[in-house]
Amino acid sequence: METKVDWKDVASGFYDKCLSLTILFVIFSFLVFPDIEQQEFRSVERILETIEIPPEIQERIEPPPDMVRPIVNIEIVDVDTDDPDDDVQTIETIDITTMNPFDVMVQPTGHGETPRFVIWEDAPVVTRRVAPQYPDFERRLRIQGVVILTVEVLIDGSIGAIEVERSVTEGLDDAAIAAVRQWQFQPAKNRGEPVACWISQQIHFVLDN
Numbered sequence: 001m002e003t004k005v006d007w008k009d010v011a012s013g014f015y016d017k018c019l020s021l022t023i024l025f026v027i028f029s030f031l032v033f034p035d036i037e038q039q040e041f042r043s044v045e046r047i048l049e050t051i052e053i054p055p056e057i058q059e060r061i062e063p064p065p066d067m068v069r070p071i072v073n074i075e076i077v078d079v080d081t082d083d084p085d086d087d088v089q090t091i092e093t094i095d096i097t098t099m100n101p102f103d104v105m106v107q108p109t110g111h112g113e114t115p116r117f118v119i120w121e122d123a124p125v126v127t128r129r130v131a132p133q134y135p136d137f138e139r140r141l142r143i144q145g146v147v148i149l150t151v152e153v154l155i156d157g158s159i160g161a162i163e164v165e166r167s168v169t170e171g172l173d174d175a176a177i178a179a180v181r182q183w184q185f186q187p188a189k190n191r192g193e194p195v196a197c198w199i200s201q202q203i204h205f206v207l208d209n
Helices: 007-032 136-140 172-182
Strands: 125-128 145-153 160-167 182-188 188-190 193-195 197-206
Touching: 136 172, 145 172, 160 172, 172 197
Parallel strands: none
Antiparallel strands: 125 182, 145 160, 145 197, 188 193
């Protein structure tokens, strides 16, 4: 007759053995590794501050050199074909115009009306120059720099519109404009005739040490 064994009795026997082995393993771990310490995690916080660079310091920073652009030769191939579909359709909506370079152009009389690109042979020459007055505020703070102005010289040599091309401070800009406003020029000439044009002028503000 086959004897039946209850699985609960078998499991109880293995339970005592596993518990004993676990206790022995824990005791062995403490004996072999007695100095186990838990390290504390520390976080470091860093604060970044932004500093605004004054204009006079920005002028001392040299701009990056101009990159030489490569010259790419484009070859246009004209392929003759008898296919009528390849013909380009011409739509005549604009009349043919001609321009005579020897015609005398009507010179502008108002400020700021001179075209930006004017053909001239003789450049304008300063005949009366007035030095700018250094503003007290910039003098106390020892602010120096170069104001670049774009000046309109009219056909009579007087000053028309003035634009600030590169600014330093508002005080230095106004002082440069006020000084150049009093200048007088011998106007530019094209084929012996005076023409109005735009020129660039640099006004230096430098303090004595």
